[in-house]
Amino acid sequence: MNSIYFYSMISMGGIAALLAGGLGFAANHFHVEKDPRVAKIEDTLPGANCGACGYAGCESFAEAVAKGNAPVGGCPVGGDSVSSEIADIMGSENESSEKVVAELLCGGGLKETKKSGSYDGIKTCKAANQVNGGVKVCQYSCMGFGDCKVICPFDAIIMNDNGLPEIDPDVCTGCGKCIEECPRNILLLAPYKSKNHIRCSSHNIGKIVRKTCEVGCIACSLCVKACPVDAIEMKDNLAVIDYEKCVDCGICAEKCPTGTIEFQGERIKNVEINDNCVGCTLCAKACPVDAVEGEIKKLHKIDQNLCIQCGLCYEACNVDAVDLFYESDLD
Incomplete structure:
Protein backbone atom coordinates (compact mmCIF):
# COMPACT_ATOMS: atom_id res chain seq x y z
CA MET A 1 0.00 0.00 0.00
CA ASN A 2 2.82 2.38 0.83
CA SER A 3 4.32 1.85 -2.61
CA ILE A 4 0.98 2.74 -4.22
CA TYR A 5 0.83 6.02 -2.31
CA PHE A 6 4.45 6.69 -3.16
CA TYR A 7 4.03 6.19 -6.89
CA SER A 8 0.75 8.15 -6.87
CA MET A 9 2.43 11.13 -5.30
CA ILE A 10 5.30 10.93 -7.78
CA SER A 11 2.90 10.74 -10.75
CA MET A 12 0.74 13.61 -9.47
CA GLY A 13 3.82 15.73 -8.84
CA GLY A 14 5.03 14.97 -12.33
CA ILE A 15 1.71 16.01 -13.85
CA ALA A 16 1.70 19.22 -11.80
CA ALA A 17 5.24 20.01 -12.91
CA LEU A 18 4.30 19.34 -16.54
CA LEU A 19 1.24 21.62 -16.32
CA ALA A 20 3.26 24.36 -14.61
CA GLY A 21 5.87 24.14 -17.33
CA GLY A 22 3.16 24.36 -19.98
CA LEU A 23 1.64 27.42 -18.37
CA GLY A 24 5.05 29.05 -18.10
CA PHE A 25 5.74 28.33 -21.75
CA ALA A 26 2.36 29.77 -22.79
CA ALA A 27 2.89 32.86 -20.62
CA ASN A 28 6.25 33.55 -22.25
CA HIS A 29 5.31 32.81 -25.84
CA PHE A 30 1.74 34.16 -25.93
CA HIS A 31 2.19 37.18 -23.65
CA VAL A 32 0.67 40.37 -25.04
CA GLU A 33 2.24 43.58 -23.93
CA LYS A 34 -0.36 45.99 -22.53
CA ASP A 35 -0.04 49.60 -23.54
CA PRO A 36 1.11 51.43 -20.38
CA ARG A 37 -1.00 54.40 -21.41
CA VAL A 38 -4.17 52.40 -20.77
CA ALA A 39 -3.58 52.32 -17.01
CA LYS A 40 -2.69 56.01 -16.95
CA ILE A 41 -5.83 56.94 -18.88
CA GLU A 42 -8.00 54.74 -16.67
CA ASP A 43 -6.56 56.38 -13.55
CA THR A 44 -7.50 59.77 -15.01
CA LEU A 45 -11.12 58.79 -15.70
CA PRO A 46 -13.85 59.34 -13.04
CA GLY A 47 -14.40 55.59 -12.69
CA ALA A 48 -18.17 55.85 -13.06
CA ASN A 49 -18.33 53.01 -15.62
CA CYS A 50 -21.57 54.60 -16.82
CA GLY A 51 -21.16 53.84 -20.52
CA ALA A 52 -21.86 57.42 -21.62
CA CYS A 53 -18.71 57.27 -23.77
CA GLY A 54 -20.19 54.42 -25.81
CA TYR A 55 -18.01 51.70 -24.26
CA ALA A 56 -18.72 49.07 -21.62
CA GLY A 57 -16.74 50.90 -18.94
CA CYS A 58 -13.76 53.10 -18.18
CA GLU A 59 -11.22 50.35 -18.92
CA SER A 60 -12.74 49.64 -22.34
CA PHE A 61 -12.77 53.34 -23.13
CA ALA A 62 -9.13 53.72 -22.02
CA GLU A 63 -8.10 50.84 -24.27
CA ALA A 64 -9.99 52.37 -27.20
CA VAL A 65 -8.33 55.75 -26.68
CA ALA A 66 -4.87 54.16 -26.49
CA LYS A 67 -5.55 52.34 -29.78
CA GLY A 68 -6.79 55.52 -31.42
CA ASN A 69 -10.35 54.21 -31.75
CA ALA A 70 -11.92 56.73 -29.35
CA PRO A 71 -11.40 60.49 -28.97
CA VAL A 72 -9.52 61.86 -25.97
CA GLY A 73 -12.57 64.03 -25.23
CA GLY A 74 -14.98 61.10 -25.34
CA CYS A 75 -15.76 61.05 -21.60
CA PRO A 76 -18.71 63.40 -20.97
CA VAL A 77 -18.52 62.79 -17.23
CA GLY A 78 -14.93 63.98 -16.91
CA GLY A 79 -15.40 67.00 -19.17
CA ASP A 80 -12.61 69.28 -20.33
CA SER A 81 -10.28 68.67 -17.38
CA VAL A 82 -10.16 64.92 -17.96
CA SER A 83 -9.90 65.23 -21.74
CA SER A 84 -6.97 67.62 -21.25
CA GLU A 85 -5.14 65.11 -19.04
CA ILE A 86 -5.80 62.28 -21.49
CA ALA A 87 -4.53 64.46 -24.33
CA ASP A 88 -1.28 64.96 -22.41
CA ILE A 89 -0.93 61.20 -21.94
CA MET A 90 -1.58 60.58 -25.63
CA GLY A 91 0.62 63.46 -26.73
CA SER A 92 -2.19 64.97 -28.77
CA GLU A 93 -4.28 68.13 -28.79
CA ASN A 94 -7.18 68.40 -26.40
CA GLU A 95 -10.58 67.76 -27.93
CA SER A 96 -13.01 69.74 -25.82
CA SER A 97 -16.10 67.79 -24.78
CA GLU A 98 -19.05 70.02 -23.96
CA LYS A 99 -20.84 68.94 -20.82
CA VAL A 100 -24.36 67.66 -21.34
CA VAL A 101 -27.03 67.01 -18.73
CA ALA A 102 -30.41 65.31 -18.67
CA GLU A 103 -33.45 67.52 -19.23
CA LEU A 104 -37.11 66.64 -18.69
CA LEU A 105 -39.54 67.07 -21.58
CA CYS A 106 -42.56 67.47 -19.34
CA GLY A 107 -43.81 70.25 -17.09
CA GLY A 108 -47.15 68.70 -16.30
CA GLY A 109 -47.05 67.55 -12.73
CA LEU A 110 -49.93 66.51 -10.50
CA LYS A 111 -51.16 70.12 -10.26
CA GLU A 112 -51.21 70.89 -14.00
CA THR A 113 -52.58 67.70 -15.53
CA LYS A 114 -56.01 66.11 -15.71
CA LYS A 115 -56.31 62.85 -13.80
CA SER A 116 -57.63 59.64 -15.35
CA GLY A 117 -58.29 57.84 -12.09
CA SER A 118 -56.32 55.92 -9.49
CA TYR A 119 -53.47 53.49 -9.95
CA ASP A 120 -52.96 50.69 -7.43
CA GLY A 121 -50.35 48.64 -9.25
CA ILE A 122 -46.59 48.38 -8.81
CA LYS A 123 -45.20 51.85 -8.16
CA THR A 124 -42.79 52.06 -11.07
CA CYS A 125 -43.09 53.94 -14.35
CA LYS A 126 -42.43 50.80 -16.39
CA ALA A 127 -45.18 48.86 -14.64
CA ALA A 128 -47.68 51.71 -14.86
CA ASN A 129 -46.88 52.26 -18.53
CA GLN A 130 -47.79 48.65 -19.29
CA VAL A 131 -51.12 48.87 -17.48
CA ASN A 132 -52.96 52.16 -17.82
CA GLY A 133 -50.19 54.78 -17.75
CA GLY A 134 -50.67 55.87 -14.16
CA VAL A 135 -53.05 58.60 -13.04
CA LYS A 136 -52.66 61.20 -15.82
CA VAL A 137 -54.74 61.45 -18.98
CA CYS A 138 -51.82 62.60 -21.16
CA GLN A 139 -50.07 59.54 -22.54
CA TYR A 140 -46.89 61.57 -23.06
CA SER A 141 -46.61 62.84 -19.50
CA CYS A 142 -44.20 61.92 -16.73
CA MET A 143 -45.80 59.22 -14.56
CA GLY A 144 -43.90 60.38 -11.51
CA PHE A 145 -42.86 57.09 -9.92
CA GLY A 146 -39.19 57.97 -10.08
CA ASP A 147 -37.59 55.17 -12.12
CA CYS A 148 -35.10 57.79 -13.31
CA LYS A 149 -34.27 58.73 -9.71
CA VAL A 150 -33.66 55.11 -8.75
CA ILE A 151 -31.40 54.35 -11.72
CA CYS A 152 -29.27 57.51 -11.38
CA PRO A 153 -25.84 56.43 -10.07
CA PHE A 154 -24.92 59.95 -8.97
CA ASP A 155 -28.04 60.96 -6.97
CA ALA A 156 -28.59 63.85 -9.36
CA ILE A 157 -32.39 63.39 -9.43
CA ILE A 158 -35.02 63.96 -6.77
CA MET A 159 -38.81 63.73 -7.06
CA ASN A 160 -40.55 66.97 -6.07
CA ASP A 161 -43.91 67.44 -4.39
CA ASN A 162 -45.55 67.90 -7.79
CA GLY A 163 -44.59 64.40 -8.89
CA LEU A 164 -41.88 65.45 -11.31
CA PRO A 165 -38.16 64.68 -11.31
CA GLU A 166 -35.80 67.56 -10.62
CA ILE A 167 -32.33 67.15 -12.10
CA ASP A 168 -29.36 68.91 -10.54
CA PRO A 169 -27.26 70.01 -13.54
CA ASP A 170 -24.17 70.42 -11.40
CA VAL A 171 -24.36 66.81 -10.20
CA CYS A 172 -25.66 65.19 -13.41
CA THR A 173 -22.87 63.67 -15.51
CA GLY A 174 -24.87 63.10 -18.68
CA CYS A 175 -24.42 59.32 -18.49
CA GLY A 176 -27.86 58.79 -20.04
CA LYS A 177 -29.00 55.98 -17.73
CA CYS A 178 -32.19 57.84 -16.80
CA ILE A 179 -32.98 58.34 -20.48
CA GLU A 180 -32.68 54.61 -21.15
CA GLU A 181 -34.82 53.82 -18.09
CA CYS A 182 -37.73 56.15 -18.91
CA PRO A 183 -40.48 54.16 -20.67
CA ARG A 184 -41.98 57.28 -22.23
CA ASN A 185 -38.79 58.77 -23.67
CA ILE A 186 -39.37 62.16 -22.06
CA LEU A 187 -35.75 62.78 -21.07
CA LEU A 188 -32.95 63.94 -23.32
CA LEU A 189 -29.38 65.16 -23.09
CA ALA A 190 -28.91 68.89 -23.62
CA PRO A 191 -25.90 71.21 -23.32
CA TYR A 192 -25.21 72.20 -19.72
CA LYS A 193 -24.98 75.87 -20.68
CA SER A 194 -28.40 75.96 -22.42
CA LYS A 195 -31.07 78.06 -20.72
CA ASN A 196 -34.09 77.43 -22.97
CA HIS A 197 -35.95 74.14 -22.64
CA ILE A 198 -39.31 72.94 -23.93
CA ARG A 199 -41.08 71.05 -21.14
CA CYS A 200 -43.44 68.97 -23.22
CA SER A 201 -43.36 65.85 -25.37
CA SER A 202 -47.00 65.63 -26.44
CA HIS A 203 -47.81 65.14 -30.12
CA ASN A 204 -51.52 65.67 -29.60
CA ILE A 205 -53.30 68.52 -31.33
CA GLY A 206 -53.74 71.74 -29.36
CA LYS A 207 -57.42 71.10 -28.63
CA ILE A 208 -56.64 67.85 -26.84
CA VAL A 209 -53.63 69.26 -25.01
CA ARG A 210 -55.71 72.11 -23.59
CA LYS A 211 -58.09 69.57 -22.06
CA THR A 212 -55.37 67.47 -20.46
CA CYS A 213 -52.56 69.81 -19.37
CA GLU A 214 -52.29 73.47 -18.43
CA VAL A 215 -48.65 73.79 -19.52
CA GLY A 216 -48.56 71.55 -22.59
CA CYS A 217 -47.50 72.64 -26.07
CA ILE A 218 -50.57 73.55 -28.12
CA ALA A 219 -48.66 73.81 -31.41
CA CYS A 220 -49.49 77.50 -31.85
CA SER A 221 -46.08 78.11 -33.51
CA LEU A 222 -45.63 81.49 -31.81
CA CYS A 223 -42.19 80.41 -30.59
CA VAL A 224 -41.19 79.37 -34.11
CA LYS A 225 -42.19 82.76 -35.50
CA ALA A 226 -40.53 84.66 -32.64
CA CYS A 227 -37.16 82.90 -32.71
CA PRO A 228 -34.66 85.27 -34.38
CA VAL A 229 -32.20 82.49 -35.27
CA ASP A 230 -34.63 79.79 -36.51
CA ALA A 231 -33.71 77.45 -33.66
CA ILE A 232 -37.26 76.14 -33.14
CA GLU A 233 -39.45 74.10 -35.46
CA MET A 234 -42.74 72.26 -35.17
CA LYS A 235 -42.52 68.49 -35.43
CA ASP A 236 -45.78 66.57 -35.32
CA ASN A 237 -47.61 69.21 -33.23
CA LEU A 238 -44.65 69.77 -30.89
CA ALA A 239 -42.15 72.63 -30.71
CA VAL A 240 -38.57 71.33 -30.74
CA ILE A 241 -35.40 73.31 -29.97
CA ASP A 242 -32.21 72.89 -31.96
CA TYR A 243 -29.66 73.46 -29.20
CA GLU A 244 -26.85 74.03 -31.69
CA LYS A 245 -28.70 77.03 -33.16
CA CYS A 246 -30.24 78.38 -29.95
CA VAL A 247 -28.55 81.49 -28.53
CA ASP A 248 -30.53 81.51 -25.26
CA CYS A 249 -32.14 84.88 -25.82
CA GLY A 250 -35.34 83.72 -24.09
CA ILE A 251 -37.71 85.35 -26.56
CA CYS A 252 -39.49 82.06 -27.21
CA ALA A 253 -40.23 81.62 -23.50
CA GLU A 254 -41.75 85.09 -23.34
CA LYS A 255 -43.99 84.42 -26.35
CA CYS A 256 -45.20 80.98 -25.25
CA PRO A 257 -48.83 81.39 -24.08
CA THR A 258 -48.91 78.22 -21.98
CA GLY A 259 -45.54 78.48 -20.24
CA THR A 260 -44.33 75.30 -21.95
CA ILE A 261 -40.92 76.82 -22.65
CA GLU A 262 -38.77 77.42 -19.60
CA PHE A 263 -35.98 79.99 -19.54
CA GLN A 264 -33.54 79.25 -16.73
CA GLY A 265 -32.06 82.44 -15.38
CA GLU A 266 -32.72 86.16 -15.73
CA ARG A 267 -33.24 87.60 -19.16
CA ILE A 268 -30.94 90.35 -20.41
Whole structure:
Protein backbone atom coordinates (compact mmCIF):
# COMPACT_ATOMS: atom_id res chain seq x y z
CA MET A 1 0.00 0.00 0.00
CA ASN A 2 2.82 2.38 0.83
CA SER A 3 4.32 1.85 -2.61
CA ILE A 4 0.98 2.74 -4.22
CA TYR A 5 0.83 6.02 -2.31
CA PHE A 6 4.45 6.69 -3.16
CA TYR A 7 4.03 6.19 -6.89
CA SER A 8 0.75 8.15 -6.87
CA MET A 9 2.43 11.13 -5.30
CA ILE A 10 5.30 10.93 -7.78
CA SER A 11 2.90 10.74 -10.75
CA MET A 12 0.74 13.61 -9.47
CA GLY A 13 3.82 15.73 -8.84
CA GLY A 14 5.03 14.97 -12.33
CA ILE A 15 1.71 16.01 -13.85
CA ALA A 16 1.70 19.22 -11.80
CA ALA A 17 5.24 20.01 -12.91
CA LEU A 18 4.30 19.34 -16.54
CA LEU A 19 1.24 21.62 -16.32
CA ALA A 20 3.26 24.36 -14.61
CA GLY A 21 5.87 24.14 -17.33
CA GLY A 22 3.16 24.36 -19.98
CA LEU A 23 1.64 27.42 -18.37
CA GLY A 24 5.05 29.05 -18.10
CA PHE A 25 5.74 28.33 -21.75
CA ALA A 26 2.36 29.77 -22.79
CA ALA A 27 2.89 32.86 -20.62
CA ASN A 28 6.25 33.55 -22.25
CA HIS A 29 5.31 32.81 -25.84
CA PHE A 30 1.74 34.16 -25.93
CA HIS A 31 2.19 37.18 -23.65
CA VAL A 32 0.67 40.37 -25.04
CA GLU A 33 2.24 43.58 -23.93
CA LYS A 34 -0.36 45.99 -22.53
CA ASP A 35 -0.04 49.60 -23.54
CA PRO A 36 1.11 51.43 -20.38
CA ARG A 37 -1.00 54.40 -21.41
CA VAL A 38 -4.17 52.40 -20.77
CA ALA A 39 -3.58 52.32 -17.01
CA LYS A 40 -2.69 56.01 -16.95
CA ILE A 41 -5.83 56.94 -18.88
CA GLU A 42 -8.00 54.74 -16.67
CA ASP A 43 -6.56 56.38 -13.55
CA THR A 44 -7.50 59.77 -15.01
CA LEU A 45 -11.12 58.79 -15.70
CA PRO A 46 -13.85 59.34 -13.04
CA GLY A 47 -14.40 55.59 -12.69
CA ALA A 48 -18.17 55.85 -13.06
CA ASN A 49 -18.33 53.01 -15.62
CA CYS A 50 -21.57 54.60 -16.82
CA GLY A 51 -21.16 53.84 -20.52
CA ALA A 52 -21.86 57.42 -21.62
CA CYS A 53 -18.71 57.27 -23.77
CA GLY A 54 -20.19 54.42 -25.81
CA TYR A 55 -18.01 51.70 -24.26
CA ALA A 56 -18.72 49.07 -21.62
CA GLY A 57 -16.74 50.90 -18.94
CA CYS A 58 -13.76 53.10 -18.18
CA GLU A 59 -11.22 50.35 -18.92
CA SER A 60 -12.74 49.64 -22.34
CA PHE A 61 -12.77 53.34 -23.13
CA ALA A 62 -9.13 53.72 -22.02
CA GLU A 63 -8.10 50.84 -24.27
CA ALA A 64 -9.99 52.37 -27.20
CA VAL A 65 -8.33 55.75 -26.68
CA ALA A 66 -4.87 54.16 -26.49
CA LYS A 67 -5.55 52.34 -29.78
CA GLY A 68 -6.79 55.52 -31.42
CA ASN A 69 -10.35 54.21 -31.75
CA ALA A 70 -11.92 56.73 -29.35
CA PRO A 71 -11.40 60.49 -28.97
CA VAL A 72 -9.52 61.86 -25.97
CA GLY A 73 -12.57 64.03 -25.23
CA GLY A 74 -14.98 61.10 -25.34
CA CYS A 75 -15.76 61.05 -21.60
CA PRO A 76 -18.71 63.40 -20.97
CA VAL A 77 -18.52 62.79 -17.23
CA GLY A 78 -14.93 63.98 -16.91
CA GLY A 79 -15.40 67.00 -19.17
CA ASP A 80 -12.61 69.28 -20.33
CA SER A 81 -10.28 68.67 -17.38
CA VAL A 82 -10.16 64.92 -17.96
CA SER A 83 -9.90 65.23 -21.74
CA SER A 84 -6.97 67.62 -21.25
CA GLU A 85 -5.14 65.11 -19.04
CA ILE A 86 -5.80 62.28 -21.49
CA ALA A 87 -4.53 64.46 -24.33
CA ASP A 88 -1.28 64.96 -22.41
CA ILE A 89 -0.93 61.20 -21.94
CA MET A 90 -1.58 60.58 -25.63
CA GLY A 91 0.62 63.46 -26.73
CA SER A 92 -2.19 64.97 -28.77
CA GLU A 93 -4.28 68.13 -28.79
CA ASN A 94 -7.18 68.40 -26.40
CA GLU A 95 -10.58 67.76 -27.93
CA SER A 96 -13.01 69.74 -25.82
CA SER A 97 -16.10 67.79 -24.78
CA GLU A 98 -19.05 70.02 -23.96
CA LYS A 99 -20.84 68.94 -20.82
CA VAL A 100 -24.36 67.66 -21.34
CA VAL A 101 -27.03 67.01 -18.73
CA ALA A 102 -30.41 65.31 -18.67
CA GLU A 103 -33.45 67.52 -19.23
CA LEU A 104 -37.11 66.64 -18.69
CA LEU A 105 -39.54 67.07 -21.58
CA CYS A 106 -42.56 67.47 -19.34
CA GLY A 107 -43.81 70.25 -17.09
CA GLY A 108 -47.15 68.70 -16.30
CA GLY A 109 -47.05 67.55 -12.73
CA LEU A 110 -49.93 66.51 -10.50
CA LYS A 111 -51.16 70.12 -10.26
CA GLU A 112 -51.21 70.89 -14.00
CA THR A 113 -52.58 67.70 -15.53
CA LYS A 114 -56.01 66.11 -15.71
CA LYS A 115 -56.31 62.85 -13.80
CA SER A 116 -57.63 59.64 -15.35
CA GLY A 117 -58.29 57.84 -12.09
CA SER A 118 -56.32 55.92 -9.49
CA TYR A 119 -53.47 53.49 -9.95
CA ASP A 120 -52.96 50.69 -7.43
CA GLY A 121 -50.35 48.64 -9.25
CA ILE A 122 -46.59 48.38 -8.81
CA LYS A 123 -45.20 51.85 -8.16
CA THR A 124 -42.79 52.06 -11.07
CA CYS A 125 -43.09 53.94 -14.35
CA LYS A 126 -42.43 50.80 -16.39
CA ALA A 127 -45.18 48.86 -14.64
CA ALA A 128 -47.68 51.71 -14.86
CA ASN A 129 -46.88 52.26 -18.53
CA GLN A 130 -47.79 48.65 -19.29
CA VAL A 131 -51.12 48.87 -17.48
CA ASN A 132 -52.96 52.16 -17.82
CA GLY A 133 -50.19 54.78 -17.75
CA GLY A 134 -50.67 55.87 -14.16
CA VAL A 135 -53.05 58.60 -13.04
CA LYS A 136 -52.66 61.20 -15.82
CA VAL A 137 -54.74 61.45 -18.98
CA CYS A 138 -51.82 62.60 -21.16
CA GLN A 139 -50.07 59.54 -22.54
CA TYR A 140 -46.89 61.57 -23.06
CA SER A 141 -46.61 62.84 -19.50
CA CYS A 142 -44.20 61.92 -16.73
CA MET A 143 -45.80 59.22 -14.56
CA GLY A 144 -43.90 60.38 -11.51
CA PHE A 145 -42.86 57.09 -9.92
CA GLY A 146 -39.19 57.97 -10.08
CA ASP A 147 -37.59 55.17 -12.12
CA CYS A 148 -35.10 57.79 -13.31
CA LYS A 149 -34.27 58.73 -9.71
CA VAL A 150 -33.66 55.11 -8.75
CA ILE A 151 -31.40 54.35 -11.72
CA CYS A 152 -29.27 57.51 -11.38
CA PRO A 153 -25.84 56.43 -10.07
CA PHE A 154 -24.92 59.95 -8.97
CA ASP A 155 -28.04 60.96 -6.97
CA ALA A 156 -28.59 63.85 -9.36
CA ILE A 157 -32.39 63.39 -9.43
CA ILE A 158 -35.02 63.96 -6.77
CA MET A 159 -38.81 63.73 -7.06
CA ASN A 160 -40.55 66.97 -6.07
CA ASP A 161 -43.91 67.44 -4.39
CA ASN A 162 -45.55 67.90 -7.79
CA GLY A 163 -44.59 64.40 -8.89
CA LEU A 164 -41.88 65.45 -11.31
CA PRO A 165 -38.16 64.68 -11.31
CA GLU A 166 -35.80 67.56 -10.62
CA ILE A 167 -32.33 67.15 -12.10
CA ASP A 168 -29.36 68.91 -10.54
CA PRO A 169 -27.26 70.01 -13.54
CA ASP A 170 -24.17 70.42 -11.40
CA VAL A 171 -24.36 66.81 -10.20
CA CYS A 172 -25.66 65.19 -13.41
CA THR A 173 -22.87 63.67 -15.51
CA GLY A 174 -24.87 63.10 -18.68
CA CYS A 175 -24.42 59.32 -18.49
CA GLY A 176 -27.86 58.79 -20.04
CA LYS A 177 -29.00 55.98 -17.73
CA CYS A 178 -32.19 57.84 -16.80
CA ILE A 179 -32.98 58.34 -20.48
CA GLU A 180 -32.68 54.61 -21.15
CA GLU A 181 -34.82 53.82 -18.09
CA CYS A 182 -37.73 56.15 -18.91
CA PRO A 183 -40.48 54.16 -20.67
CA ARG A 184 -41.98 57.28 -22.23
CA ASN A 185 -38.79 58.77 -23.67
CA ILE A 186 -39.37 62.16 -22.06
CA LEU A 187 -35.75 62.78 -21.07
CA LEU A 188 -32.95 63.94 -23.32
CA LEU A 189 -29.38 65.16 -23.09
CA ALA A 190 -28.91 68.89 -23.62
CA PRO A 191 -25.90 71.21 -23.32
CA TYR A 192 -25.21 72.20 -19.72
CA LYS A 193 -24.98 75.87 -20.68
CA SER A 194 -28.40 75.96 -22.42
CA LYS A 195 -31.07 78.06 -20.72
CA ASN A 196 -34.09 77.43 -22.97
CA HIS A 197 -35.95 74.14 -22.64
CA ILE A 198 -39.31 72.94 -23.93
CA ARG A 199 -41.08 71.05 -21.14
CA CYS A 200 -43.44 68.97 -23.22
CA SER A 201 -43.36 65.85 -25.37
CA SER A 202 -47.00 65.63 -26.44
CA HIS A 203 -47.81 65.14 -30.12
CA ASN A 204 -51.52 65.67 -29.60
CA ILE A 205 -53.30 68.52 -31.33
CA GLY A 206 -53.74 71.74 -29.36
CA LYS A 207 -57.42 71.10 -28.63
CA ILE A 208 -56.64 67.85 -26.84
CA VAL A 209 -53.63 69.26 -25.01
CA ARG A 210 -55.71 72.11 -23.59
CA LYS A 211 -58.09 69.57 -22.06
CA THR A 212 -55.37 67.47 -20.46
CA CYS A 213 -52.56 69.81 -19.37
CA GLU A 214 -52.29 73.47 -18.43
CA VAL A 215 -48.65 73.79 -19.52
CA GLY A 216 -48.56 71.55 -22.59
CA CYS A 217 -47.50 72.64 -26.07
CA ILE A 218 -50.57 73.55 -28.12
CA ALA A 219 -48.66 73.81 -31.41
CA CYS A 220 -49.49 77.50 -31.85
CA SER A 221 -46.08 78.11 -33.51
CA LEU A 222 -45.63 81.49 -31.81
CA CYS A 223 -42.19 80.41 -30.59
CA VAL A 224 -41.19 79.37 -34.11
CA LYS A 225 -42.19 82.76 -35.50
CA ALA A 226 -40.53 84.66 -32.64
CA CYS A 227 -37.16 82.90 -32.71
CA PRO A 228 -34.66 85.27 -34.38
CA VAL A 229 -32.20 82.49 -35.27
CA ASP A 230 -34.63 79.79 -36.51
CA ALA A 231 -33.71 77.45 -33.66
CA ILE A 232 -37.26 76.14 -33.14
CA GLU A 233 -39.45 74.10 -35.46
CA MET A 234 -42.74 72.26 -35.17
CA LYS A 235 -42.52 68.49 -35.43
CA ASP A 236 -45.78 66.57 -35.32
CA ASN A 237 -47.61 69.21 -33.23
CA LEU A 238 -44.65 69.77 -30.89
CA ALA A 239 -42.15 72.63 -30.71
CA VAL A 240 -38.57 71.33 -30.74
CA ILE A 241 -35.40 73.31 -29.97
CA ASP A 242 -32.21 72.89 -31.96
CA TYR A 243 -29.66 73.46 -29.20
CA GLU A 244 -26.85 74.03 -31.69
CA LYS A 245 -28.70 77.03 -33.16
CA CYS A 246 -30.24 78.38 -29.95
CA VAL A 247 -28.55 81.49 -28.53
CA ASP A 248 -30.53 81.51 -25.26
CA CYS A 249 -32.14 84.88 -25.82
CA GLY A 250 -35.34 83.72 -24.09
CA ILE A 251 -37.71 85.35 -26.56
CA CYS A 252 -39.49 82.06 -27.21
CA ALA A 253 -40.23 81.62 -23.50
CA GLU A 254 -41.75 85.09 -23.34
CA LYS A 255 -43.99 84.42 -26.35
CA CYS A 256 -45.20 80.98 -25.25
CA PRO A 257 -48.83 81.39 -24.08
CA THR A 258 -48.91 78.22 -21.98
CA GLY A 259 -45.54 78.48 -20.24
CA THR A 260 -44.33 75.30 -21.95
CA ILE A 261 -40.92 76.82 -22.65
CA GLU A 262 -38.77 77.42 -19.60
CA PHE A 263 -35.98 79.99 -19.54
CA GLN A 264 -33.54 79.25 -16.73
CA GLY A 265 -32.06 82.44 -15.38
CA GLU A 266 -32.72 86.16 -15.73
CA ARG A 267 -33.24 87.60 -19.16
CA ILE A 268 -30.94 90.35 -20.41
CA LYS A 269 -32.90 93.56 -20.91
CA ASN A 270 -30.30 95.77 -22.53
CA VAL A 271 -26.82 95.52 -24.08
CA GLU A 272 -24.46 98.46 -24.59
CA ILE A 273 -20.89 98.96 -25.76
CA ASN A 274 -18.75 101.28 -23.63
CA ASP A 275 -15.63 103.35 -24.27
CA ASN A 276 -13.31 100.39 -23.65
CA CYS A 277 -14.09 99.23 -27.19
CA VAL A 278 -10.94 98.97 -29.35
CA GLY A 279 -12.76 98.17 -32.57
CA CYS A 280 -11.54 94.58 -32.82
CA THR A 281 -14.89 93.49 -34.39
CA LEU A 282 -15.13 90.32 -32.27
CA CYS A 283 -18.52 91.38 -30.97
CA ALA A 284 -19.81 92.01 -34.49
CA LYS A 285 -18.66 88.58 -35.64
CA ALA A 286 -20.36 86.92 -32.67
CA CYS A 287 -23.71 88.69 -33.13
CA PRO A 288 -26.20 86.29 -34.79
CA VAL A 289 -28.48 89.08 -36.04
CA ASP A 290 -25.92 91.69 -37.23
CA ALA A 291 -26.94 94.18 -34.56
CA VAL A 292 -23.38 95.45 -33.94
CA GLU A 293 -22.11 98.28 -36.12
CA GLY A 294 -18.68 99.87 -36.41
CA GLU A 295 -15.42 100.01 -38.30
CA ILE A 296 -12.15 98.35 -37.38
CA LYS A 297 -10.26 100.19 -34.60
CA LYS A 298 -13.24 102.47 -33.98
CA LEU A 299 -15.90 102.48 -31.28
CA HIS A 300 -18.73 100.08 -32.10
CA LYS A 301 -22.38 100.50 -31.21
CA ILE A 302 -25.44 98.28 -30.98
CA ASP A 303 -28.59 98.74 -33.03
CA GLN A 304 -31.18 98.31 -30.29
CA ASN A 305 -33.90 97.65 -32.87
CA LEU A 306 -32.07 94.55 -34.04
CA CYS A 307 -30.47 93.36 -30.78
CA ILE A 308 -32.06 90.26 -29.27
CA GLN A 309 -30.20 90.51 -25.93
CA CYS A 310 -28.52 87.11 -26.24
CA GLY A 311 -25.22 88.27 -24.71
CA LEU A 312 -22.96 86.58 -27.26
CA CYS A 313 -21.16 89.87 -27.91
CA TYR A 314 -20.39 90.07 -24.19
CA GLU A 315 -18.88 86.58 -24.23
CA ALA A 316 -16.79 87.38 -27.30
CA CYS A 317 -15.37 90.67 -25.99
CA ASN A 318 -11.99 90.40 -24.22
CA VAL A 319 -11.58 94.04 -23.18
CA ASP A 320 -14.72 94.48 -21.02
CA ALA A 321 -16.29 96.78 -23.58
CA VAL A 322 -19.78 95.25 -23.45
CA ASP A 323 -22.20 95.93 -20.60
CA LEU A 324 -25.20 93.72 -19.88
CA PHE A 325 -28.19 95.06 -17.98
CA TYR A 326 -30.79 92.78 -16.41
CA GLU A 327 -34.28 93.62 -15.23
CA SER A 328 -33.06 93.79 -11.64
CA ASP A 329 -30.42 96.35 -12.69
CA LEU A 330 -33.01 98.59 -14.30
CA ASP A 331 -35.37 98.73 -11.31
